Amino acid sequence: TSMWFTQQYMSKLRSLIERRMYRYDITSAICSVFSTIIAGIENELYYRQVKSSNDAGEIILHSEMETPLCSIMRLLVTCSTIVTLVCLWKRYQLKMELMKAQREVSQGATVRSSGLLKFLLFEMLFCLVHAPPFVNYTIEGLQQKGVLHYTLDSILSLVVFGRLYILWRIFAEYSPWNNDKAGQVCS
Numbered sequence: 001t002s003m004w005f006t007q008q009y010m011s012k013l014r015s016l017i018e019r020r021m022y023r024y025d026i027t028s029a030i031c032s033v034f035s036t037i038i039a040g041i042e043n044e045l046y047y048r049q050v051k052s053s054n055d056a057g058e059i060i061l062h063s064e065m066e067t068p069l070c071s072i073m074r075l076l077v078t079c080s081t082i083v084t085l086v087c088l089w090k091r092y093q094l095k096m097e098l099m100k101a102q103r104e105v106s107q108g109a110t111v112r113s114s115g116l117l118k119f120l121l122f123e124m125l126f127c128l129v130h131a132p133p134f135v136n137y138t139i140e141g142l143q144q145k146g147v148l149h150y151t152l153d154s155i156l157s158l159v160v161f162g163r164l165y166i167l168w169r170i171f172a173e174y175s176p177w178n179n180d181k182a183g184q185v186c187s
Helices: 002-048 068-101 118-127 150-175 180-187
Strands: 051-053 059-061 138-143 145-151
Touching: 002 145, 002 150, 051 118, 068 118, 118 150, 138 150, 145 150
Parallel strands: none
Antiparallel strands: 051 059, 138 145
């Protein structure tokens, strides 16, 4: 009888942890989509603001020019980045608890001792990349006898689009098309 109670308790504990992980994953996905959209719009607004041309028709970038709207949009991306980072941290803490509940690791294990720390740090560093307010630089490069100008904002905003990998995680981990029952039906 005690074995049955233990199994019931562990099953309910796993279910509770999985639901909490799902909430953090959904929150980080919403923040990632939001920051991707805002970063894309802000990049277009910023590039239109800093671009001008001289009498010869050459494009000149004035990267020090940032409008208040662009600053607000970058601040929104920074705030959603912070929320995403907190959600990632909580997700890995819950993943550790789930591994303990499933007895994959010892009860005294930590995120560091379980090997999850490198994945957590990689994800956090990747999601940390964005164009913060008031950071404006232009990078020049030569291409076919001409000078190509890139704004740091454009480069960093492109990296923000990579945050959409979190949507793939939600599909891979929570989709009914990718669970044990679906695997049995397909076999």
